[in-house]
Amino acid sequence: MAKQKIPYSTLDTPVVLVDMDKLETNIREMSQLAAEAGVKLRPHTKVHESALIARMQIEAGACGIEVGSVDQAEPMGEGGIDDILIAHPFYGEHKLATLKRLLNKPELKVTVVIDMVEQAEGISQVGQAVGRKVPVLLKIETGGNRYGVLPGKPTLNLAKKLDQLPGIELIGIYAHESGAESTEEGVAKMALEVATIMAETARMLKREGIMIEHVSVGASPTFPATCRYIKEGKFPEITEVHPGGRVIGDILYMRAFGNTREACALTVLTAVMGTSHPGHAIIDAGWKTFGAESLIDHREMPGFFWNGRPSYGSIQSRPDLWLGRLAAESAWVYYTDPKKKLSLGERLEIVPNTANLVVNIHDKLYGVRNGEVERVIPVTG
Amino acid sequence: MAKQKIPYSTLDTPVVLVDMDKLETNIREMSQLAAEAGVKLRPHTKVHESALIARMQIEAGACGIEVGSVDQAEPMGEGGIDDILIAHPFYGEHKLATLKRLLNKPELKVTVVIDMVEQAEGISQVGQAVGRKVPVLLKIETGGNRYGVLPGKPTLNLAKKLDQLPGIELIGIYAHESGAESTEEGVAKMALEVATIMAETARMLKREGIMIEHVSVGASPTFPATCRYIKEGKFPEITEVHPGGRVIGDILYMRAFGNTREACALTVLTAVMGTSHPGHAIIDAGWKTFGAESLIDHREMPGFFWNGRPSYGSIQSRPDLWLGRLAAESAWVYYTDPKKKLSLGERLEIVPNTANLVVNIHDKLYGVRNGEVERVIPVTG
Structure with missing residues (x-):
């Protein structure tokens, strides 16, 4: 006999509800947009912090997930996720100890993002210690004004230094769009600008002999526009998109055109x-x-x-x-x-x-x- | 041999630190101010949510504690606190079920606060069911504009209705000062105004034959001024003060003159x-x-x-x-x-x-x- 379901109206308050229909629709729509564009989808999971929802996203077609901090990768790994990108650069012995624990799980693929050679040096030492080259993406400053190295010469210089480090492998570049004007046009404009910078940066690195495979861009607001540009063939260099909040939705993202009010789950x-x-x-x-x-x-x-x-x-x-x-x-x-x-x-x-x-x-x-x-x-x- | 202490500089970040010297000083100063005024101190514990710190406050002289919601009384009771005031009025079967569990602990003294007869009716039923008259304070609106019944006739009318309910005992009145102008004078003025309203209300109820014993006022910003007025003999009616945030301190309370920047623990x-x-x-x-x-x-x-x-x-x-x-x-x-x-x-x-x-x-x-x-x-x- 199926377990009796209780009406949620009988729950004690306050509690947090997730509308499963809306959640599933959001997951499906995100996967579909990326699939139609022919680009890999790697959702950022900070918005739900749930290995269960992350697995639903992977079952719907996502190639893996992205987390913010290195600490958040551990519970996701324990929750059965086997391909995790750590989006924020990190530094220092505690974070590296966490990374080491992650790298000691052979079934887990971990990719990190850095924007300074000092961060990469620590990661390289850990990679050498565990005998795995750590895949690294270089974070490019595209206007978000948080982490990121400036495109052009600064990126090239840093990429060359990374190429010298024995315990890492520079496999690509990474950007996160933020700070767009809060209109549909503003968001589409930012998607175009960031994709353009990233594609140019990828071509420049390849011209200089630095053979990167991955170009990852994304944010919930820009996600549909980015997928549209990729589908139109404008940016063959872009391999992956990483929207996050859109799967759940809230008022912050609604104001930034990252989700509609109706889609908030x-x-x-x-x-x-x-x-x-x-x-x-x-x-x-x-x-x-x-x-x-x-x-x-x-x-x-x-x-x-x-x-x-x-x-x-x-x-x-x-x-x-x-x-x-x-x-x-x-x-x-x-x-x-x-x-x-x-x-x-x-x-x-x-x-x-x-x-x-x-x-x-x-x-x-x-x-x-x-x-x-x-x-x-x-x-x- | 004593356990080796570790320097906190070796902790992984981010973590939350509490400076024990500052905490102990804040606890001592709060107890001292209340003791010198000859008024009972019942600290609101929402700021630390810690039974351990609550016990430190009681050891330093507090008569018990106050929590915001009825749910928060349970862990405090389990943490060894035996006298808890629930400061926010509550309503509905779930909250009453929690209250019932609390009342079923004979060693625990629980006092509740209400501002509507409908809240009191539910509490009275629980009191009857467990065979304990629940001590009730009536929340008076003194300008805070949240919970509270207006002083004067509305208070008298509600007090008379409460006197009819078999499972409760109206033992006093309660106010929380908030919304003062953010200057020392503004805060002292509010302390005086609220104490005056509360003392008048207590006298009015007694004149009308409603024999209340307790008059509880307080908030971190007004606490020193209130204690000063009580010490000067201005308000013999006031029996208890209930400041909260001051024991820990933060920028919000600093801006409201509830603590100094230096005292933030x-x-x-x-x-x-x-x-x-x-x-x-x-x-x-x-x-x-x-x-x-x-x-x-x-x-x-x-x-x-x-x-x-x-x-x-x-x-x-x-x-x-x-x-x-x-x-x-x-x-x-x-x-x-x-x-x-x-x-x-x-x-x-x-x-x-x-x-x-x-x-x-x-x-x-x-x-x-x-x-x-x-x-x-x-x-x-």
Whole structure:
């Protein structure tokens, strides 16, 4: 007999829900876009931190995954993922000790990203110690202004130095698009610019005798445009794309054109604990559930504030409600329409500003479908 | 032989440190202020979520503790705390089931706070079911504009209704000061106003034959002023104060005059992972470590932004550095003085904007003294 499913309306609050239909649709659409473009898809998993969802993405066609920090590769490896790219450059004995543990698993393919020779030297020593050449991608600065070496001469100089290190193998270049103007055109323009820089850089390195195979670009907002350009044959050099947040979706990525509001798969389920005030209700979740991301960088956008307050999330089916203020374990839901009040005990499903902070705060997510809990998704880190 | 202590400089990053000297000083000073005023101290523990620190506070003279949500009372009870006030009103079967479990521990004294009769009705039913009258405080709206019933007639009416409920006992009134102007005078003014309202409300209820014993006020910013007024004999009605954040300290409370910058006991230890850019370094902690609190409500304050970016924390001994931007697992530390750069692997200790969000994200804190790890402090929830 099948295990009895419980309606998610009976869960204690606050909890984090993942709409399995939306999740599966997002996974399928991402795989399809990449497949149609003929480019490998390597989703960044920081948004869900779940080996289970990562495996769903691989089953749908992804070639492997990407994580942010080296520490996050360990639980993914233990969760059955065998091809992991570590997207952030790292440095120092602790990070290298983690890398060493990863490299000691022969079944696990680990690729790292660096933007300074000092990072690569440590990695090379570990590679020599374990007897494996560590595949390395060189991170190119394409305007994101975080990690990255400038294209052109600085990239060539660094690539030549990397070629000298015995414990690594420079196999490609890597870029992450960020900071685009928040319009569809702005995002497409950035996709084009970054792809152009990366293709030129790849050709330049090959001309100089540095035989790289991989060119990895990507971010959730630019993903469809990048796939379109690749499909049109504009950038045969690009081998891999690595969008992340789009599989889950949130308000941050929606504002950056990384997902639609409708595609957001993750919500926080909360309940109303107090309605003694005429202007707002109090719910049982605050910054300890949502994190405290106000999206302050968007503060100049029209409609950002309501009565001087930013929004900390978007309430399903209730555009008249404004989640305008968080305390540690409670929050204010303001009535923008004074005729539509909430009742004690009423439940709200809220799309958070940053899903990946919400996931990080929680140990498990509830995968729901047709009003029922289908499975518990452990956050494996 | 004593166990060898390790220097905290050898810990992997990012980790959360608690300076034990500062913590103990903060605990002692809070106890001393309350003792000198002759008022009971019941610290709110949301800022540390640690039964161990709560026990230190009780050993130093606190009469018990206060938690925000009913769920947080359970781990504190299991951690050996026997007198817990639940500060936030709650409603609904799940919260009542938790309350019932708490009431079934005869050694545990639990007091609840409500601001609507509907909340009290559920609690009364639980009280009857377990055969214990649940002590209840009535939350008074004193300007904080969250939970609370208005002083005067609304309070009297609600108090009369509570007196009819068989499973509870109305024992007092409760207020939490918030929203003061961020100056010392503003904070003292709010302390005076709230204490005045609460003392008047207590006298009014007694005149009406409702025999309450307890009047609880407090918040970290108002705590010293409230103690001073009580010491001066202005408010003999007030029996208890409940400051919270002050024991740990952070930038949010510093801005609200709840603690000094020097008294902040909690820091995030991070390391520099990249210095390839001339204007900033990248560290190995982002919003998944700090939370994402930009303190947007203070955006009009002078010096809030540097180059258009808010600050996500204050770096120890380095006022020239600006933690101006967070990603999920990394952050930008900008050089406001271009002559003072950071080096790869260099470590930074950062006072976060909201310590209690940082604590909530982590499972353990490292208690440090004289450069060494003295003990691990589990975050018990």
